[in-house]
Amino acid sequence: MFEFITDDEERGQVGIGTLIVFIAMVLVAAIAAGVLINTAGFLQSKSQETGQQSSKQVSDRLQEVVTTGTVDQTNNTVTAVNVTVTQAPGAGEIDLENVTITWVGPDGTFILNHENASTSVDDVFTTSVVKNAQGSPTVLNDPDDRFAINFDLSRDSDKPNLLTEGDEVTIKINTMAGATTTIRFTVPESLGQKQGIEL
Secondary structure: OOOOOOHHHHHHHHHHHHHHHHHHHHHHEEEEEEEHHHHHHHHHHHHHHHHHHHHHHHHEEEEEEEEEEEEEEEEEEEEEEEEEEEEEEEEEOOEHHHOOOEEEEEOOOEEEEEEOOOOOOOOOOEEEEEOOOOOOOOOOOOOOOOEEEEEEEEEEOOEEEOOOOOOOOOOEEEOOOOOOOOOOEOOOOOOOOOOOOOO
8 A cells, every 4th residue: 555665765766866867968968069060070171172263363373474565667556566475483283264353454354264264254365385384385394494475556446556656554363273473564755666565
């Protein structure tokens, strides 16, 4: 009729309750640790990716070797500009087909893409190989590689115009990685009887 609980039974029930609480705490701690480890791994991979992108934006850029112009002696105007470029120190592989160029001249600003680029932009620039160890037609992948970026100028208002004596031009070359190279030059005050000039 009456059930008596001894001290041993009470201690056993308390022990089981404590064990359950302990197991619950261990499970919660394990779940929390798993979440923290996953979050730390995700943040580490994102920080590495961001660091690599930031590094490319700084290092994967072009370096100017020389800039020249072709002169029309009849009109004393510059009809073409050629910029010879190479990889900047520490730069990785750069494909000139993926480069975008902003031409800022006396007659306005023009956004230019490579002639082989799949864009709707009509204004283009061309490239030619000066020196290429790997034989690729548009890719700089060796510090000794040299390519000429060619701008054909015209009287068309939709394209970079012919340059005259004293004109100033700024060229900004943006690589696919987001790095920018800025080149500035001024046409000499006297073109004289020269067929070509260094700018």
